[in-house]
Amino acid sequence: MPSVIVADENEGRRNLLAGSIEREGYEVTRTATLRQCEGTALATMPDVVLMNSDWKTGDPVDTASKLTTDPEFDLKCRVVIMSGDSGPEYLMSAAQAGVAEVLAKPVDMSKLLTQLTKHANKLFVPPPADVNKGTQGGYFDIKVTAGDPSWSLPILEQLLGEDSLDDDFVSEIMTKVEGQLDGFEDLDPETLKTILRTTFDALILDATEEHGDGDEAKRMSRLEEALDRQAEHIEEVLEAALDPVLNEQPDKVAILTEETGLIPTDPDALNMTVRTLEIIHELLWEIGIPGRLADSTLTHRVEDAVLLAQDAKEALEGFLPENED
Known part of the structure; x- marks a missing residue:
């Protein structure tokens, strides 16, 4: 049995529709x-999920956007909104939020049931608006290759595209260089525009030199070379900043001696030595109590203390300075 959620803050309308x-x-x-x-x-x-568009608090389009961001919901469920606004902007926002269909009010019940059947059976229903033409995000295609004057890189297209070489720009250039170059006054604006366009193409897109050998050889534009140099500079800065952090060694427990100064040692070995000394200290204190030597359990404790002392000695021997003969 297909399932439907009816969301409407008006109780009477909600119950009538649900019934x-x-x-x-x-x-x-x-x-x-x-x-x-x-x-x-x-x-x-x-x-x-069938939602009414009119709410005192909240927006069904925002709710639809939250729901469709869940991968499982987006795969299994569809959102339908009944709205009195069927304008292009609302339909576009609904489509971008993942709404499967916007039904214009007043809604004919027979049409509503027909559309619910389509959505419940996961049949194709045209989306509220086409969101594939220049509205989808997540990436952009650079499309800049050597010799390609299409200027589709967004920033360069704005800075150096055809629109940037308008008459005002060319006139400003001619005014700035007037008197600085002989014969420049005879240069017409169209010729200057051609020179500037050729210069832009050469600086940004024209290949300069081959990089690599054999089939891997490629020609790089000045833009690519500048970006590579900048990337190398950023890499060097990051390495200089991260090397001290990555090469930082953890603090070591050390033993101070008169001969060699600080000697690194294993913290576990030091902890075991401290614990061994505590056990030996307790054992010697109990041995000093009159009459305690007659206690047979002390024999086992003495044996344990001897073994612990031997282990602690061996653990620290590797960190002690060698004897100079």
């Missing part, structure tokens, strides 16, 4: 708030 859908064999869940609708939808994964 009509239930009579068609749907399992209907009623929600009175968008927050309740969102939580219920993510918990139950219904086939269709």
Whole structure:
């Protein structure tokens, strides 16, 4: 049985709509708030979430956007909004939020049930708006190659594109260099524009020298060379900043001697030595109590203390300075 969530803050309208859908064999869940609708939808994964567009608090488009960011919901469920606004901007925002369809009010019940059947069966339904033409994000295609004057790199297109070489720009250049070059006054604006365009192409796109050997050889533009130099500089700066951190050694426990100064040692060996000395200290204190030597359990404790002392001695021997004969 297909499932539908009906979200509408008007109780009468919500119950009327839900009742009509239930009579068609749907399992209907009623929600009175968008927050309740969102939580219920993510918990139950219904086939269709049907929301009214008018709310005192909250926006169903925002709720749809939150729901469709969940991969499982986006795969299993569809969101339908009944809205009195069917303008291009609203339809575009709804499509970008992942809304499967926007039904214009007043909604004909027979049409609503027909569309619910399509969505519940995961049939194709045209989206509210086409979001694939210049609106999708996440990446951009540079498309700049040697000899290609298309100027599709966004920043360069704005700075050095055809629109930048307008008459005002050319006139400003001619004014600045007038009197500095002989014969420049005879140069017409179109010729100067051609010179500037050729210069821009050479600086940004023209290949300069081959890099690599054989099939791996490639020609790089001045722009690519500048970017490579900048990347190498950034890499050097990062290495200089990170090397002290990456090469930092952890603090070591050390023993101070008169001959060699600080000698690094294993913290575990030092801890074991301290514990061994504590045990020996307790043992010697009890031996000093009158009558305690007659206690047979002291024999086992003495044996344990001897073994611990031997282990502690061997653990520290590797860190002691060699005897100079």
